[in-house]
Amino acid sequence: MAEVVYVLCALTSLTCAILLLRAHRRRPASLLLWSGLCFAGLAANNALLFLDKVVITEVDLGILRALSGLIALLFLMYALIWDTR
Amino acid sequence: MVDFINGATAMACFVAALFFLRFYRQSRDRLFLFFGLGFSVFCANRLVLALLEESHEATTYVYISRLLAFLMILYAIVDKNRPESNQ
Numbered sequence: 001m002a003e004v005v006y007v008l009c010a011l012t013s014l015t016c017a018i019l020l021l022r023a024h025r026r027r028p029a030s031l032l033l034w035s036g037l038c039f040a041g042l043a044a045n046n047a048l049l050f051l052d053k054v055v056i057t058e059v060d061l062g063i064l065r066a067l068s069g070l071i072a073l074l075f076l077m078y079a080l081i082w083d084t085r
Numbered sequence: 086m087v088d089f090i091n092g093a094t095a096m097a098c099f100v101a102a103l104f105f106l107r108f109y110r111q112s113r114d115r116l117f118l119f120f121g122l123g124f125s126v127f128c129a130n131r132l133v134l135a136l137l138e139e140s141h142e143a144t145t146y147v148y149i150s151r152l153l154a155f156l157m158i159l160y161a162i163v164d165k166n167r168p169e170s171n172q
Contacts, residue, residue, distance in 0.1 A: 001145060002144075002145045002148065005145065005148045005149055005152055006148065008152050009148065009151055009152050009155055012152065012155035012156055012159050013155050015159055016155065016158055016159050016162060019159075019162045019163070019166065020162065023162075023166060049148075062087045063086065063087055063090075066087045066090035066091050066094065067090060069090075069091070069094045070090050070093055070094045070097070073094055073097035073098060073101065074097065076097070076101050077097055077100065077101070080100070080101060080104040084104075084108075
């Protein structure tokens with residue numbers, strides 16, 4: 001059950017990233033670009049969650065998971081604070 | 086170190102939620118409402134995960150709520166990109 005949830009989180013966040021980046025390509029807007037990058041980072045974060053909890057259980061990937069989540073949100077913070085009025 | 090980074094991430098989610106809810110208040114565009122609610126859930130997720138043991142059985146429900154937030158945001162993006170919604 002938990003494994004399914006981790007995979008679905010990764011897939012939905014990846015889908016969000018793809019849709020946002022496609023929308024940016026059609027009609028360029030910096031918030032779309034940085035949001036897309038944020039969700040790509042969140043997809044990586046969720047993929048690392050699956051790897052950490054299910055696949056590579058001997059090694060603690062907690063620091064990698066934490067960093068990927070933070071970097072993803074930093075992309076969005078940059079766009080929201082610096083690029084929007 | 087991990088707790089510090091997770092705390093920073095939770096704060097970033099909270100700030101993002103505030104921005105999106107402000108955008109919703111200004112534009113009444115429901116995309117921003119869903120994004121604001123979604124990032125609020127992400128923030129709450131990280132708070133709850135910080136309070137629970139990693140092996141606690143309730144963490145599965147936390148990740149389920151994260152999935153529901155992603156699905157809500159995905160719905161908002163699809164809804165925004167539908168041809169009818171742009172008229």
